[in-house]
Amino acid sequence: MKKxxxxxxxxxxxxxxxxxxxxxxxxNDTAATSTTEGATSDTTATEDGDKTxxxxxxAASLNTVxxxxxxxxxxxxxxxxxxxxxxxxxxxxxxxxxxxxxxVFFSAAQKQMDQLQDQDNLVVEGTRHNVxxxxxxxxxxxxxxxxxxxxxxxxxxxxxxxxxxxxxxGKYTRVALMNSGVLDEVEDASVYTTQEVSxxxxxxxxxxxxxxxxxxxxxxxxxxxxxxxxxxxxxxIEDQLEIIEVVSYDLSGNIIYPVAQIANExxxxxxxxxxxxxxxxxxxxxxxxVFQEHYFDTDVED
Numbered sequence: 001m002k003k004x005x006x007x008x009x010x011x012x013x014x015x016x017x018x019x020x021x022x023x024x025x026x027x028n029d030t031a032a033t034s035t036t037e038g039a040t041s042d043t044t045a046t047e048d049g050d051k052t053x054x055x056x057x058x059a060a061s062l063n064t065v066x067x068x069x070x071x072x073x074x075x076x077x078x079x080x081x082x083x084x085x086x087x088x089x090x091x092x093x094x095x096x097x098x099x100x101x102x103x104v105f106f107s108a109a110q111k112q113m114d115q116l117q118d119q120d121n122l123v124v125e126g127t128r129h130n131v132x133x134x135x136x137x138x139x140x141x142x143x144x145x146x147x148x149x150x151x152x153x154x155x156x157x158x159x160x161x162x163x164x165x166x167x168x169x170g171k172y173t174r175v176a177l178m179n180s181g182v183l184d185e186v187e188d189a190s191v192y193t194t195q196e197v198s199x200x201x202x203x204x205x206x207x208x209x210x211x212x213x214x215x216x217x218x219x220x221x222x223x224x225x226x227x228x229x230x231x232x233x234x235x236x237i238e239d240q241l242e243i244i245e246v247v248s249y250d251l252s253g254n255i256i257y258p259v260a261q262i263a264n265e266x267x268x269x270x271x272x273x274x275x276x277x278x279x280x281x282x283x284x285x286x287x288x289x290v291f292q293e294h295y296f297d298t299d300v301e302d
Contacts, residue, residue, distance in 0.1 A: 052270045053081040054278065055101060057092040059108035059168070059257065060211040061134070061230050065294040066106070072290070073281055080274050088211040090166040096122060096262060103267060103275040106259040106282075108134070108212075108230075109168035111190075113258045121263075127275075128260035131282055133297035135231040135255065136172055136247035141222050141240065148226050150245030151176055159205040161218035161227035162197070165190030168255070169212045173228040176251040216241060230255070232295045256300060 058066050063086045070082045085092065085102075093112040096102050097120055105123075107113045117123035138154070140146045147156040154160060154177075163170030174189035174197065182200050183192055194208045207224050209215040212233055219227035220240040234241050259282055261275045281287055288298045 051079055051081045052268075052274045053083065054103040054267075054271055054274050055083040055085065056104040056106060056278070057085045057087075057096065057100075057102045057262075058106040059089045059092070060086050060213040061108055061169070061233055062086070062106055062257070063213065064236060065232070065291060065296070068294075069282070069287055069290055072286065073278065077277075080278070082278065086213075088163065088167040090168075091211070096120075101264060101266060102262045103264055103271060104259065104279060105262050106131070106257065107168075108255070108257055109171065110256055110258055111168070111171070113260060116262070117260070124261040124263055124272075127279060128258055129279065129283055130256050130258050130300045130302050131298075132257045132291050133254055133300050134257065135249065135297070136169070136176060136252045137229055137231050137234065138226055138244040138247065139216070139219055139229055139234065139241045140226045140244055141219055142242050144222075144225055144242070146225050146244070148244055151180055151247055151251065154182075154226065155201040155204055157204055157226045159207060159224045159226075160201075161207045161209050161215040161224040162194065163209050163212060163215060163228075164194055165192055167211055169215070169228060169230060172252045172255055175253055176247050179251045235294045254300075257296075 056066070066084065070084070073082070074080065085095075089107040089109050089112040092105065092107070093116060096105060096116060105113065105116065113123065113128065117128065138148065138150055140148065148154060162173060165171050165174055171190040174183060174192045177183045177197065177200070178185055178189050183189070183197070186192070194206050198204055198206045207218055209218060212229050215227045216229050216233045216237070218224045219229075220237060226244065229241075231243075231246060234243060259279055261272070261279060264271070267275070283302075291298050
Protein backbone atom coordinates (compact mmCIF):
# COMPACT_ATOMS: atom_id res chain seq x y z
CA MET A 1 0.00 0.00 0.00
CA LYS A 2 1.51 3.31 -1.01
CA LYS A 3 2.31 5.40 2.02
CA UNK A 4 1.84 9.13 2.10
CA UNK A 5 3.69 11.57 4.29
CA UNK A 6 1.67 13.25 7.00
CA UNK A 7 3.51 16.48 7.75
CA UNK A 8 4.47 17.34 11.29
CA UNK A 9 4.24 21.01 10.50
CA UNK A 10 0.52 21.30 9.72
CA UNK A 11 -0.41 23.11 12.93
CA UNK A 12 -1.87 26.40 11.77
CA UNK A 13 -1.41 29.81 13.39
CA UNK A 14 -4.81 29.22 14.96
CA UNK A 15 -3.30 26.58 17.18
CA UNK A 16 -0.76 28.98 18.65
CA UNK A 17 -3.30 31.69 19.33
CA UNK A 18 -5.75 29.29 20.91
CA UNK A 19 -3.10 27.74 23.12
CA UNK A 20 -2.39 31.21 24.42
CA UNK A 21 -6.00 32.20 24.88
CA UNK A 22 -7.95 29.03 25.45
CA UNK A 23 -5.63 26.33 26.71
CA UNK A 24 -4.60 23.23 24.82
CA UNK A 25 -7.96 21.60 24.26
CA UNK A 26 -8.96 23.51 21.14
CA UNK A 27 -5.58 23.63 19.46
CA ASN A 28 -6.23 21.83 16.19
CA ASP A 29 -7.76 24.01 13.50
CA THR A 30 -6.08 21.80 10.92
CA ALA A 31 -4.45 18.40 11.03
CA ALA A 32 -1.69 18.25 13.62
CA THR A 33 0.88 15.53 13.90
CA SER A 34 2.96 15.57 17.06
CA THR A 35 6.05 13.57 17.78
CA THR A 36 8.29 12.90 20.72
CA GLU A 37 12.00 13.69 20.66
CA GLY A 38 13.96 11.60 18.19
CA ALA A 39 11.00 10.63 15.99
CA THR A 40 11.23 10.94 12.24
CA SER A 41 8.50 12.58 10.18
CA ASP A 42 8.80 10.46 7.05
CA THR A 43 7.44 7.21 8.41
CA THR A 44 4.72 6.00 10.70
CA ALA A 45 5.94 2.61 11.70
CA THR A 46 9.66 2.27 12.20
CA GLU A 47 11.83 1.12 15.02
CA ASP A 48 14.16 3.82 16.33
CA GLY A 49 16.88 2.09 18.31
CA ASP A 50 15.25 0.29 21.19
CA LYS A 51 11.96 2.13 20.65
CA THR A 52 8.98 0.91 18.68
CA UNK A 53 7.08 3.70 16.94
CA UNK A 54 3.39 3.68 16.04
CA UNK A 55 1.07 6.37 14.72
CA UNK A 56 -2.40 7.08 16.04
CA UNK A 57 -4.94 8.97 13.93
CA UNK A 58 -7.51 10.49 16.31
CA ALA A 59 -10.49 12.83 16.16
CA ALA A 60 -9.69 16.44 17.02
CA SER A 61 -11.96 16.25 20.08
CA LEU A 62 -9.57 13.67 21.57
CA ASN A 63 -6.51 15.90 21.38
CA THR A 64 -6.17 16.92 25.02
CA VAL A 65 -7.21 13.67 26.65
CA UNK A 66 -5.18 11.48 24.30
CA UNK A 67 -2.03 13.56 24.76
CA UNK A 68 -2.42 13.10 28.51
CA UNK A 69 -3.02 9.36 28.18
CA UNK A 70 0.01 8.91 25.93
CA UNK A 71 2.19 10.68 28.47
CA UNK A 72 0.87 8.40 31.21
CA UNK A 73 1.30 5.32 29.02
CA UNK A 74 4.92 6.20 28.32
CA UNK A 75 5.70 6.35 32.03
CA UNK A 76 5.41 2.56 32.15
CA UNK A 77 6.13 1.91 28.46
CA UNK A 78 9.12 4.12 27.63
CA UNK A 79 10.09 1.86 24.75
CA UNK A 80 6.93 2.78 22.80
CA UNK A 81 6.90 6.02 20.83
CA UNK A 82 3.46 7.23 19.77
CA UNK A 83 2.99 9.79 17.01
CA UNK A 84 -0.40 11.49 16.70
CA UNK A 85 -2.38 13.00 13.85
CA UNK A 86 -5.51 14.92 14.92
CA UNK A 87 -8.27 16.13 12.62
CA UNK A 88 -11.93 15.48 11.85
CA UNK A 89 -12.75 11.78 11.62
CA UNK A 90 -13.86 12.18 8.02
CA UNK A 91 -10.58 13.79 7.00
CA UNK A 92 -8.57 11.12 8.80
CA UNK A 93 -10.59 8.36 7.15
CA UNK A 94 -9.86 9.84 3.73
CA UNK A 95 -6.15 10.05 4.53
CA UNK A 96 -6.13 6.37 5.51
CA UNK A 97 -8.04 5.41 2.36
CA UNK A 98 -5.54 7.36 0.26
CA UNK A 99 -2.64 5.39 1.69
CA UNK A 100 -1.42 7.37 4.69
CA UNK A 101 0.39 5.14 7.16
CA UNK A 102 -1.64 4.61 10.30
CA UNK A 103 -1.50 1.98 13.03
CA VAL A 104 -4.46 2.99 15.22
CA PHE A 105 -7.59 4.95 14.27
CA PHE A 106 -9.66 6.54 17.07
CA SER A 107 -12.80 7.97 15.50
CA ALA A 108 -15.48 10.28 16.87
CA ALA A 109 -18.17 8.31 15.05
CA GLN A 110 -19.01 4.81 13.92
CA LYS A 111 -19.62 5.82 10.30
CA GLN A 112 -15.98 6.41 9.41
CA MET A 113 -14.84 3.24 11.18
CA ASP A 114 -17.60 1.24 9.49
CA GLN A 115 -16.44 2.42 6.07
CA LEU A 116 -12.82 1.50 6.75
CA GLN A 117 -13.92 -1.89 8.04
CA ASP A 118 -16.75 -2.91 5.73
CA GLN A 119 -15.87 -1.19 2.45
CA ASP A 120 -12.10 -0.84 2.59
CA ASN A 121 -11.21 -3.90 4.67
CA LEU A 122 -8.58 -1.86 6.54
CA VAL A 123 -9.59 -2.64 10.14
CA VAL A 124 -7.71 -5.54 11.72
CA GLU A 125 -10.23 -8.15 12.82
CA GLY A 126 -10.86 -8.38 16.55
CA THR A 127 -9.24 -5.05 17.43
CA ARG A 128 -12.26 -2.73 17.21
CA HIS A 129 -13.69 -1.47 20.50
CA ASN A 130 -16.12 1.23 21.61
CA VAL A 131 -14.33 3.40 24.17
CA UNK A 132 -16.38 6.48 25.13
CA UNK A 133 -19.59 8.40 24.49
CA UNK A 134 -19.91 12.17 24.20
CA UNK A 135 -22.64 14.81 24.16
CA UNK A 136 -23.37 17.81 22.00
CA UNK A 137 -23.28 21.24 23.60
CA UNK A 138 -24.51 24.63 22.51
CA UNK A 139 -21.83 27.06 23.69
CA UNK A 140 -21.13 30.77 23.67
CA UNK A 141 -18.40 32.98 25.05
CA UNK A 142 -18.72 34.59 28.51
CA UNK A 143 -20.85 37.75 28.64
CA UNK A 144 -21.88 37.34 25.01
CA UNK A 145 -25.39 38.55 25.78
CA UNK A 146 -26.84 35.93 23.44
CA UNK A 147 -30.57 35.33 23.42
CA UNK A 148 -30.04 31.68 22.50
CA UNK A 149 -31.17 29.31 25.26
CA UNK A 150 -30.42 26.07 23.45
CA UNK A 151 -30.91 24.05 20.31
CA UNK A 152 -34.58 25.05 20.10
CA UNK A 153 -33.83 28.71 19.37
CA UNK A 154 -30.52 28.66 17.54
CA UNK A 155 -32.17 30.94 15.00
CA UNK A 156 -31.81 33.80 17.50
CA UNK A 157 -28.04 33.78 17.10
CA UNK A 158 -26.31 36.38 14.96
CA UNK A 159 -23.84 33.72 13.85
CA UNK A 160 -23.12 30.04 14.51
CA UNK A 161 -19.87 28.08 14.24
CA UNK A 162 -20.69 24.61 12.89
CA UNK A 163 -18.88 21.81 11.08
CA UNK A 164 -20.29 20.37 7.88
CA UNK A 165 -22.06 17.03 7.78
CA UNK A 166 -18.95 15.00 6.97
CA UNK A 167 -17.53 15.87 10.39
CA UNK A 168 -19.15 13.83 13.19
CA UNK A 169 -20.08 16.82 15.37
CA GLY A 170 -21.70 18.40 12.31
CA LYS A 171 -23.63 15.24 11.54
CA TYR A 172 -24.84 14.82 15.14
CA THR A 173 -25.96 18.45 15.19
CA ARG A 174 -28.00 17.84 12.06
CA VAL A 175 -29.50 14.71 13.63
CA ALA A 176 -30.50 16.74 16.68
CA LEU A 177 -32.02 19.47 14.51
CA MET A 178 -33.87 16.81 12.52
CA ASN A 179 -35.25 15.22 15.70
CA SER A 180 -36.22 18.68 16.92
CA GLY A 181 -38.28 19.28 13.80
CA VAL A 182 -36.02 22.01 12.41
CA LEU A 183 -34.81 19.82 9.55
CA ASP A 184 -36.96 17.38 7.61
CA GLU A 185 -36.32 13.73 8.38
CA VAL A 186 -33.94 11.98 6.02
CA GLU A 187 -32.08 8.68 6.24
CA ASP A 188 -28.66 10.31 6.56
CA ALA A 189 -28.62 13.72 8.23
CA SER A 190 -25.08 14.39 7.06
CA VAL A 191 -26.37 15.13 3.55
CA TYR A 192 -27.74 18.49 4.73
CA THR A 193 -25.44 21.25 3.51
CA THR A 194 -24.46 24.20 5.65
CA GLN A 195 -26.62 26.45 3.48
CA GLU A 196 -29.63 24.18 3.97
CA VAL A 197 -29.13 24.26 7.74
CA SER A 198 -28.88 28.05 7.60
CA UNK A 199 -32.08 28.27 5.55
CA UNK A 200 -33.90 26.03 8.03
CA UNK A 201 -32.81 28.36 10.83
CA UNK A 202 -34.16 31.41 9.06
CA UNK A 203 -31.01 32.43 7.24
CA UNK A 204 -28.71 32.74 10.24
CA UNK A 205 -25.04 33.16 9.33
CA UNK A 206 -23.07 29.91 9.73
CA UNK A 207 -19.30 29.74 9.86
CA UNK A 208 -18.46 26.29 8.45
CA UNK A 209 -15.50 25.08 10.50
CA UNK A 210 -13.02 22.33 9.63
CA UNK A 211 -13.33 20.40 12.87
CA UNK A 212 -14.72 20.71 16.38
CA UNK A 213 -11.56 22.33 17.75
CA UNK A 214 -11.89 25.10 15.17
CA UNK A 215 -15.51 25.57 16.26
CA UNK A 216 -14.48 25.92 19.90
CA UNK A 217 -11.84 28.46 18.90
CA UNK A 218 -14.25 30.52 16.80
CA UNK A 219 -16.65 30.86 19.71
CA UNK A 220 -14.01 31.32 22.43
CA UNK A 221 -12.40 34.21 20.56
CA UNK A 222 -15.80 35.80 19.87
CA UNK A 223 -15.81 35.35 16.10
CA UNK A 224 -19.18 33.60 16.38
CA UNK A 225 -21.93 34.10 18.93
CA UNK A 226 -22.63 30.41 19.49
CA UNK A 227 -21.29 27.07 18.33
CA UNK A 228 -21.92 23.34 18.44
CA UNK A 229 -19.17 21.35 20.15
CA UNK A 230 -18.82 18.26 22.30
CA UNK A 231 -19.07 18.43 26.07
CA UNK A 232 -15.47 17.19 26.29
CA UNK A 233 -14.28 20.16 24.23
CA UNK A 234 -15.08 22.50 27.10
CA UNK A 235 -12.56 20.76 29.37
CA UNK A 236 -9.75 23.08 30.40
CA ILE A 237 -11.28 26.16 28.77
CA GLU A 238 -14.33 26.59 30.97
CA ASP A 239 -13.39 30.25 31.43
CA GLN A 240 -13.51 30.73 27.66
CA LEU A 241 -16.69 28.83 26.79
CA GLU A 242 -20.08 29.02 28.48
CA ILE A 243 -22.36 26.02 28.05
CA ILE A 244 -25.88 27.08 27.10
CA GLU A 245 -27.29 23.57 26.75
CA VAL A 246 -26.07 19.99 26.90
CA VAL A 247 -28.13 18.30 24.18
CA SER A 248 -30.00 15.16 25.21
CA TYR A 249 -29.05 11.81 23.70
CA ASP A 250 -32.74 11.57 22.77
CA LEU A 251 -32.07 14.23 20.15
CA SER A 252 -28.52 13.52 19.00
CA GLY A 253 -28.33 9.79 19.59
CA ASN A 254 -25.26 8.23 21.16
CA ILE A 255 -21.93 9.70 20.07
CA ILE A 256 -19.74 6.62 20.33
CA TYR A 257 -15.98 6.77 19.75
CA PRO A 258 -14.59 3.49 18.37
CA VAL A 259 -10.90 2.61 18.17
CA ALA A 260 -9.21 -0.08 16.08
CA GLN A 261 -5.92 -1.21 14.64
CA ILE A 262 -5.50 -0.31 10.98
CA ALA A 263 -3.92 -2.75 8.56
CA ASN A 264 -0.40 -1.50 7.89
CA GLU A 265 1.66 -3.57 5.47
CA UNK A 266 4.87 -1.87 6.59
CA UNK A 267 4.38 -2.60 10.29
CA UNK A 268 6.68 -5.08 11.99
CA UNK A 269 5.40 -7.62 14.50
CA UNK A 270 6.62 -5.35 17.29
CA UNK A 271 4.67 -2.41 15.93
CA UNK A 272 1.50 -4.47 15.51
CA UNK A 273 1.82 -5.70 19.08
CA UNK A 274 2.40 -2.13 20.29
CA UNK A 275 -0.73 -0.93 18.48
CA UNK A 276 -2.89 -3.61 20.10
CA UNK A 277 -1.34 -2.98 23.51
CA UNK A 278 -2.14 0.73 23.31
CA UNK A 279 -5.72 0.01 22.26
CA UNK A 280 -6.07 -2.26 25.29
CA UNK A 281 -4.69 0.51 27.49
CA UNK A 282 -7.43 2.85 26.26
CA UNK A 283 -9.94 0.39 27.73
CA UNK A 284 -8.12 0.12 31.08
CA UNK A 285 -9.40 1.43 34.42
CA UNK A 286 -6.64 4.05 34.45
CA UNK A 287 -7.63 5.40 31.05
CA UNK A 288 -11.33 5.27 31.92
CA UNK A 289 -10.74 7.57 34.89
CA VAL A 290 -8.92 10.09 32.71
CA PHE A 291 -11.67 10.04 30.09
CA GLN A 292 -14.22 10.74 32.82
CA GLU A 293 -12.17 13.66 34.10
CA HIS A 294 -12.29 15.11 30.59
CA TYR A 295 -16.11 14.93 30.53
CA PHE A 296 -16.45 11.80 28.41
CA ASP A 297 -19.12 9.22 29.22
CA THR A 298 -17.44 5.83 29.67
CA ASP A 299 -20.64 3.84 30.18
CA VAL A 300 -20.65 2.28 26.71
CA GLU A 301 -21.18 -1.19 25.32
CA ASP A 302 -18.10 -2.57 23.60
